[in-house]
Amino acid sequence: MYDYLMTLDFRGKRVLIVGCGFGEDALRIAMLGAEVYAFDLSPECLNIARQLAAREGIRVHFAQMPAEELSYDDNFFDYVVAPNILHHVDIPLAIREINRVAKSGAMLIVDEIYSHTFTKFNTKVQTSRMPVSKGAKIHIWQAKSLHHC
Numbered sequence: 001m002y003d004y005l006m007t008l009d010f011r012g013k014r015v016l017i018v019g020c021g022f023g024e025d026a027l028r029i030a031m032l033g034a035e036v037y038a039f040d041l042s043p044e045c046l047n048i049a050r051q052l053a054a055r056e057g058i059r060v061h062f063a064q065m066p067a068e069e070l071s072y073d074d075n076f077f078d079y080v081v082a083p084n085i086l087h088h089v090d091i092p093l094a095i096r097e098i099n100r101v102a103k104s105g106a107m108l109i110v111d112e113i114y115s116h117t118f119t120k121f122n123t124k125v126q127t128s129r130m131p132v133s134k135g136a137k138i139h140i141w142q143a144k145s146l147h148h149c
């Protein structure tokens, strides 16, 4: 996923990180020039994420909320990045919300699950269109080892 992210031009783009955890992906993408919004359910994770951002001097809009009920405006994001998170959420509700806050033609990038720990073995398994309206592209990665389960 990271190799792919590095091919994108995030400058001036609004990016949403779903279930940001400690915020590493939010910081990385902010460093690539995006205006990054990142949320998580866990105040403890967000506390660490905010400390990391402050330490690195990087601006990210962190917020606490569930993926199933987002407080962002409709048609707001150019990219939505959801690494290692969909297995935690109510997927139909979360996708409905992601679709609502994504601009028309936005890109959803999904990485399931824990493939960052198997970076060398990651493989892109699917590129498709959002199932609903918007015509956004969805990119999904999985650790190759999962295919053998």
Ligand SMILES: C[S@@+](CC[C@H](N)C(=O)[O-])C[C@H]1O[C@@H](n2cnc3c(N)ncnc32)[C@H](O)[C@@H]1O
Residues within 6 Å of the ligand: 018, 019, 020, 021, 022, 039, 040, 041, 042, 045, 065, 066, 067, 068, 082, 083, 084, 085, 088, 089, 090
């Ligand atoms: C496996 S961690 C992944 C964190 C980060 N995306 C990463 O790749 O390192 C899953 C994260 O999802 C958060 N989470 C779980 N359920 C959630 C929900 N319904 N809405 C938002 N975040 C949630 C957890 O607090 C946790 O930080």
